[in-house]
Amino acid sequence: MTRELLQVHNLRVGYKVFDGMLQVLxxxxxxxxxxxxxxxxxxxGCGKTTTAKTVAGVLxxxxxxxxxxxxxxxxxxxxxxxxxxxxxxxxxxxxxxYQDPTAALNPVFTVGAQLMDAIKHSTFGGQLxxxxxxxxxxxxxxxxxxxxxxxxxxxxxxxxxGGMRQRVCIAMALAVDSEILIADEPTTSLxxxxxxxxxxxxxxxxxxxxxxxxLISHSLGLVRTWTEHVYVMYGGTLMEAAxxxxxxxxxxxxxxxxxxxxxxxxxxxxxxxxxxxxxxxYLNPPKGCRFSPRCPNAMxxxxxxxxxxxxxxxxxxxKCHLYQEG
Amino acid sequence: MERNLSRREALQATYKSFxxxxxxxxxxxxxxxxxxxxxxxxxxxxxAPYVSPFPKHAGRYVCFKDATQxxxxxxxxxxxxxxxxxxxRILFGYRFSLMMGVVVLVLVTPVGVVLGVIAGYMKGTWxxxxxxxxxxxxxxxxxxxxxxxxxxxxxPNIMNAxxxxxxxxxxxxxxxxxxxxxxxxxxxxxxxxxAAGMSKFYILFREILPNCLSPVFTKMALDMGVVMILGASxxxxxxxxxxxxxxxxxxxxxxxxxxxxxxxxAMFPAxxxxxxxxxxxxxxxxxxxxxxxxxx
Amino acid sequence: MGKEILTVVDLKKxxxxxxxxxxxxxxxxxSVREGETLGLVGESGSGKSTVAYVISGIYRPTEGSIRxxxxxxxxxxxxxxxxxxxxxxxxxxxxxxxxxxxRSIKQILGGPIRVYSDRKTTQWSNVVAALLETVGLxxxxxxxxxxxxxxxxxxxxxxxxxxxxxxxxxxxxxPTSALDVSVQANVITSLMELxxxxxxxxxxxxxxxxxxxxMATSVAIMYLGKLCEVATTEDxxxxxxxxxxxxxxxxxxxxxxxEEALKPKTIQSSGEIPSPINIPPGCxxxxxxxxxxxxxxxxxxxxxxxxxxxxxxxxxxxESSRGSAERE
Numbered sequence: 024m025t026r027e028l029l030q031v032h033n034l035r036v037g038y039k040v041f042d043g044m045l046q047v048l049x050x051x052x053x054x055x056x057x058x059x060x061x062x063x064x065x066x067x068g069c070g071k072t073t074t075a076k077t078v079a080g081v082l083x084x085x086x087x088x089x090x091x092x093x094x095x096x097x098x099x100x101x102x103x104x105x106x107x108x109x110x111x112x113x114x115x116x117x118x119x120x121y122q123d124p125t126a127a128l129n130p131v132f133t134v135g136a137q138l139m140d141a142i143k144h145s146t147f148g149g150q151l152x153x154x155x156x157x158x159x160x161x162x163x164x165x166x167x168x169x170x171x172x173x174x175x176x177x178x179x180x181x182x183x184x185g186g187m188r189q190r191v192c193i194a195m196a197l198a199v200d201s202e203i204l205i206a207d208e209p210t211t212s213l214x215x216x217x218x219x220x221x222x223x224x225x226x227x228x229x230x231x232x233x234x235x236x237x238l239i240s241h242s243l244g245l246v247r248t249w250t251e252h253v254y255v256m257y258g259g260t261l262m263e264a265a266x267x268x269x270x271x272x273x274x275x276x277x278x279x280x281x282x283x284x285x286x287x288x289x290x291x292x293x294x295x296x297x298x299x300x301x302x303x304x305y306l307n308p309p310k311g312c313r314f315s316p317r318c319p320n321a322m323x324x325x326x327x328x329x330x331x332x333x334x335x336x337x338x339x340x341x342k343c344h345l346y347q348e349g
Numbered sequence: 350m351e352r353n354l355s356r357r358e359a360l361q362a363t364y365k366s367f368x369x370x371x372x373x374x375x376x377x378x379x380x381x382x383x384x385x386x387x388x389x390x391x392x393x394x395x396x397a398p399y400v401s402p403f404p405k406h407a408g409r410y411v412c413f414k415d416a417t418q419x420x421x422x423x424x425x426x427x428x429x430x431x432x433x434x435x436x437x438r439i440l441f442g443y444r445f446s447l448m449m450g451v452v453v454l455v456l457v458t459p460v461g462v463v464l465g466v467i468a469g470y471m472k473g474t475w476x477x478x479x480x481x482x483x484x485x486x487x488x489x490x491x492x493x494x495x496x497x498x499x500x501x502x503x504x505p506n507i508m509n510a511x512x513x514x515x516x517x518x519x520x521x522x523x524x525x526x527x528x529x530x531x532x533x534x535x536x537x538x539x540x541x542x543x544a545a546g547m548s549k550f551y552i553l554f555r556e557i558l559p560n561c562l563s564p565v566f567t568k569m570a571l572d573m574g575v576v577m578i579l580g581a582s583x584x585x586x587x588x589x590x591x592x593x594x595x596x597x598x599x600x601x602x603x604x605x606x607x608x609x610x611x612x613x614x615a616m617f618p619a620x621x622x623x624x625x626x627x628x629x630x631x632x633x634x635x636x637x638x639x640x641x642x643x644x645x
Numbered sequence: 646m647g648k649e650i651l652t653v654v655d656l657k658k659x660x661x662x663x664x665x666x667x668x669x670x671x672x673x674x675x676s677v678r679e680g681e682t683l684g685l686v687g688e689s690g691s692g693k694s695t696v697a698y699v700i701s702g703i704y705r706p707t708e709g710s711i712r713x714x715x716x717x718x719x720x721x722x723x724x725x726x727x728x729x730x731x732x733x734x735x736x737x738x739x740x741x742x743x744x745x746x747x748r749s750i751k752q753i754l755g756g757p758i759r760v761y762s763d764r765k766t767t768q769w770s771n772v773v774a775a776l777l778e779t780v781g782l783x784x785x786x787x788x789x790x791x792x793x794x795x796x797x798x799x800x801x802x803x804x805x806x807x808x809x810x811x812x813x814x815x816x817x818x819x820p821t822s823a824l825d826v827s828v829q830a831n832v833i834t835s836l837m838e839l840x841x842x843x844x845x846x847x848x849x850x851x852x853x854x855x856x857x858x859x860m861a862t863s864v865a866i867m868y869l870g871k872l873c874e875v876a877t878t879e880d881x882x883x884x885x886x887x888x889x890x891x892x893x894x895x896x897x898x899x900x901x902x903x904e905e906a907l908k909p910k911t912i913q914s915s916g917e918i919p920s921p922i923n924i925p926p927g928c929x930x931x932x933x934x935x936x937x938x939x940x941x942x943x944x945x946x947x948x949x950x951x952x953x954x955x956x957x958x959x960x961x962x963x964e965s966s967r968g969s970a971e972r973e
Contacts, residue, residue: 041372066825067796184917185689214688215852216914219896223913241825244898271900285830287855289882289897289904294859297830301795358788537743538753540703541803545757545810546730555756559747 026097028235029055029078029203034092034102036073038305039085045305047073049259049313050092052332055203058233060226062246062267065256066282068302071239074256075207077102078237079119096203115146118201122208124188128180134191135160135176138198145199163198167191168224186217190224197228204229204236210245222249243286247271252338255279258303258313264332265339275341277318312344320345373639380635386628394443401437407595417611427613429603431593435614438595439621445596446625449511449580450573456515461522462565466558468523469530470549481527484520492517493582500588507580507596510589514579518572525568529561563640570633574626581622597622650679650846651700651814656709658695665922669695671870672709674948677863679813682840682847684861684878686854686893690921691867693850694738697818700848701735713814731761731810738819740799744791750777750802751787757809776805779842781835797828801835808839816848821856833860854897855904858882863954866890869921869929872948876955886957888912888934928960936961 036048047070055061065071076082078094080101094102096116121127129137138160142148148156157176164172167190180188189209196204206225210218226249229236240246246253246267253270255263255278263276274280284295300317303309309316315325324344332340333347374380398404402424412432420427426435468480487495492514499513533539534557542552581598583589590596592603597618604615658670670692677683687693698704700711702718702725711719718729737743744753754773762769774784780801791799800820807815817836821829837860840847849861857864858878865875866887874887885891891909899905916933919925925932931941940960948958 041369066827184920186917214918216688216892216896217918219914242898243826244900247900248898282827283900285827286900287830287833287853287859288901289855289858289894289899289907290901291858291882294830294833294856296834297832298827299831358785362788362790362793537737537739538745541735541737541743541806542756544701544703544730544733544735545806546727546760547756548760551756551760555748555752556745560745 026057027054028057028059028097029053030095031074031078032092032095034074034077034094035090036070036077036082036087037090038087043306046090046308047259047305048077049308051256051259051261053237053254053261055235055237057202057235058230059252060229060236060238060250061252061254062250063237063239063254063256064241064243064246066241066302068258069256070259071256072207073259075119075205075237075239078203079117079205081119115199116201117203117205118196118199120189120192120196120204120206120209123212124185124192125180125212127192128188130180133177133179134183134188135178138163138176138191138195141195142198145201147200159198163194164191166197166228167194169194185213186221189213189221193221193225193228197232197234200232202235204234205239206236207239208241209238211240211242218245243271243282255282258308259305260313261342262314263339263341263343265336269336269339273336273339275335275339275346276314276343277320277345278314281319312342370639374635377635377638379631380638383628383631383633383635386624387632390443390625390628391447393440394447397437397440397444401434401440403434403437404441406433406437407441409593417607417614419611420613426617427611429600429614430607430611435600435617438600439597439618442595442597442600442618442621443625445507445590445594446577446580446622449507449514450576450629452511453515453518453576454569454572456511457519458522458565458569461519462526462558462561464519465523465526466530466553466561469527469532470534470553470557472531472534480523484523484527487517487520488524490517492579496579496583497586497588500583505588505591507590507594510580510583513583514576518576521572522565522568525564526561529564530557533557533560564637567633567637567640570629570636573629573633577626577629578622648679649676650714651848652676652712653696653700654710654712656696656699656711657707658692658699658704659707662922667921668870668924669921670699670706671924673867673870673872675865675872675875677814677846677848679846680840680844681862682849682860684857684864685848685850685867686852686857686864687867688852688893688918690869690918692870692921693867694818696867697735697816697848697850701733701816702730703735727760732812733814733816734807734810734812735816735818736800736803736807736820739823740796740803741791741823743803744799746791748790749787750789750791750794753791753802754787754806754809757806761810772809776809779808780805780839795828796824797832800824800832804832804836804839808843811843812845814846814848816850818850819852820849822851822853829856854893855899866893869919869924871929872956872958873930874957874959875948880955882907885909886951886962887959888936888961889930892933 031051031053034048034051038045038047051074063071063074073082077089089102093100128134139156142156142159160176161172164175169175169187169190183191209225210221213221222245238246238249250267253265253267254261255276257278262278263270270279274283281298285297287294298317303313309326311327312325312330315321318325322344330342330344332342334340335346393400410431410433415428415432416430418424418428424434424436426439428434464480468477471477495517496513499516500509503509539552539556542556580589584596584598585602587602590599592599600618601615604618607614653676654674656670656673660667660669673696675683685693685696695704699706706719710717713733718725751770751773754776755769758769758772773787777784777786782798782801786794794802821832824832833856839845851857861878863875863877864881866873866889868889873889885894891912892914895909895912896914897908899908912935919932927942927944928946931937934941938960946958946960946963948956949962950956951962
């Protein structure tokens with residue numbers, strides 16, 4: 024097992040709003056090893072973007088606040104109660120690809136200028152000459168299979184298509200040679216055929232560079248082909264985590280099962296009714312398991328006690344009282 | 350029974366959004382200051398006869414014995430050449446200013462907004478062209494000049510001043526709403542109503558108009574200040590509030606002759622104008638902050 | 646499966662822009678039978694949403710004809726009769742913007758109800774309550790505003806609004822694309838139940854082929870304004886003919902090995918989708934097509950009927966191979 028590159032311990036993050044404190048993240052534990060590809064899967068409002076932003080160091084501290092827990096990267100502390108001391112460390116070790124490439128790129132600068140800026144401010148960028156930076160930028164564009172990198176360097180985001188913009192964002196994230204890459208729904212805004220291409224490309228690049236990657240998505244299908252290890256998130260808690268193959272062959276948590284059942288399949292067979300109910304109210308989250316109000320297998324203990332992670336297979340744990348005694 | 354429960358829920362929801370709006374508003378101390386200032390002015394203006402130290406001085410009053418006294422404990426803002434207490438006159442003068450602002454805006458807003466909504470929704474038709482070109486004509490003439498022209502033709506008094514200002518103020522609302530309405534035209538919920546066969550009247554006033562109102566309210570608060578200054582300007586040149594009535598602009602005009610020796614006669618009314626305009630501006634800013642975030 | 650309720654012949658919708666004419670829809674012909682669901686599938690620039698808007702009367706077609714129940718209805722909304730408007734309704738993609746944020750649910754639903762009935766005020770709120778129940782929402786939602794509802798709930802309100810006029814034909818423009826999977830499942834199941842209950846015909850626009858596999862009776866694929874292939878769902882997924890269709894299928898993310906096995910293996914997505922202003926000459930797909938032949942760069946293929954329910958627009962199928970065209 025390669026060294027542990029990223030460790031998130033018991034992360035608790037809240038947001039202060041008018042009505043009180045939204046207790047969003049409730050004890051997130053994630054481990055990422057060097058050059059591993061993990062997936063963080065969940066639906067809207069489950070807190071995956073909050074997790075991503077915390078690890079990447081871009082969470083806006085008020086109104087958010089880190090209530091407990093910490094994040095270590097390769098042994099050094101990145102996050103504990105706040106970022107201020109560690110901001111510089113972040114930029115260098117963790118890079119992020121955002122969901123909407125149009126919003127992530129500044130419309131009044133050429134993409135070349137933005138990429139070269141990113142390179143200039145990276146760990147090694149300070150020592151490079153302007154010419155060397157430009158060379159790196161061109162190479163980055165070549166790596167993401169953008170045709171005619173010279174022309175793209177001088178183009179503005181508005182002149183590029185959605186798929187090309189996302190490739191530019193990927194180039195920006197990878198050109199700084201960070202150790203960890205967080206891709207937050209990188210293909211959601213793209214068409215299906217382009218999505219497929221971009222993900223294959225990203226997979227190739229990440230493998231070549233041995234960058235550890237966290238792929239965040241609401242699509243189980245995407246995560247299945249792309250990752251080695253998956254975390255399933257609901258209501259700010261991790262419900263299940265396993266090697267990707269184990270999770271799909273043998274989903275244990277009722278939420279995971281419900282999610283997989285709700286996905287329309289190419290094999291036909293109809294669609295399930297979905298999962299009734301709504302995501303928990305973060306102002307007053309359930310005391311016990313956060314999924315229990317919607318769970319078809321809910322037991323009385325689920326409302327009162329938070330389940331601890333239980334190993335059901337090697338490298339496959341579930342947080343569910345169903346698997347308690349066995 | 351069920352209906353009453355739901356009615357109560359609806360009221361609760363309104364109350365809650367009110368509280369939320371207040372929370373946002375109160376985060377900016379300047380907005381609260383603006384609100385306090387405006388409320389104070391409205392309060393003293395309404396209760397002027399009871400709050401001012403020398404209420405009779407607001408009308409015809411002469412007492413040369415007390416004339417031209419500098420600010421003192423007895424007369425906080427001093428007295429003018431006729432011996433009238435300036436502070437009291439200011440408090441009564443606020444009545445005119447506020448009245449001007451309110452009347453103009455109450456006249457102008459419905460007309461301007463309705464025309465703007467119609468023009469925006471009917472974009473591309475002759476109706477829009479007609480409305481917007483007429484608006485352009487009124488907008489192209491400088492406000493004060495037009496007001497002066499109208500006032501000098503009619504008898505100079507506060508009513509006509511208000512009329513003049515109203516006449517050249519409505520186009521700004523039309524323009525404001527026009528832009529918003531024409532962009533809302535293509536929104537899905539409007540298309541859905543069209544597809545469902547709703548009448549134009551319904552779409553204009555039930556779908557589009559409610560979504561245009563937030564910037565209108567903000568503008569109204571900010572406009573109060575401008576309209577009041579316009580009114581004061583007209584009074585200053587003798588076309589608005591006529592002496593001996595204590596319009597703030599009139600008072601400044603009276604006192605201007607005596608600067609810089611008897612500075613208080615012009616200075617305090619001028620400061621009073623600044624105070625009320627600033628209050629409304631701060632309030633308007635605060636409203637804009639609250640309302641803007643509420644939008645979809 | 647009844648008789649044809651909607652027939653579109655050679656529909657064209659062009660937009661003039663400073664950069665050139667956008668041929669959003671460029672000769673689409675299809676027909677929908679009463680009670681069935683036709684899935685219209687395509688990616689961005691395909692023109693599928695434009696077809697939806699033209700059929701529901703939001704846009705006026707540049708050319709072509711639309712017949713609804715034997716009546717020629719090729720006119721824009723403002724000129725359509727009210728009795729026609731109530732028959733064809735539309736549900737939009739984005740639940741956030743299809744409901745007026747300043748109006749309560751009761752007011753949003755009440756509008757169409759009051760237009761199409763002459764009941765008094767007190768009674769229409771009962772109809773609103775009944776509508777909410779039909780789509781599975783609690784009656785208390787009447788007094789709520791759209792921002793208080795979740796995405797799926799908002800979408801059900803949009804569906805309720807469409808049903809308020811008692812339509813027979815509902816156009817659904819990607820109604821679940823903006824929703825989470827578990828919510829989508831709920832909305833789709835409700836839509837299917839409503840279809841049975843009220844004998845509705847659906848024109849379902851989407852990019853999600855897996856969804857169509859489970860919901861549509863027939864599928865039509867669009868690319869850059871033209872149809873590529875039309876078939877019944879069975880035929881379509883068993884043996885997709887057009888290279889674009891196969892490329893689409895191969896790109897779908899799946900969650901099980903059985904599904905993976907159904908995807909075409911010999912083709913992988915490549916190339917960018919051209920802009921609808923710069924449509925390539927000949928067959929618009931030839932720049933990305935792995936099976937391209939010389940003729941494809943010069944001549945635009947026309948739609949060929951392989952049999953009663955199946956048609957393809959591709960040079961591969963022009964000369965021969967009627968009936969079975971198994972290309973794996």
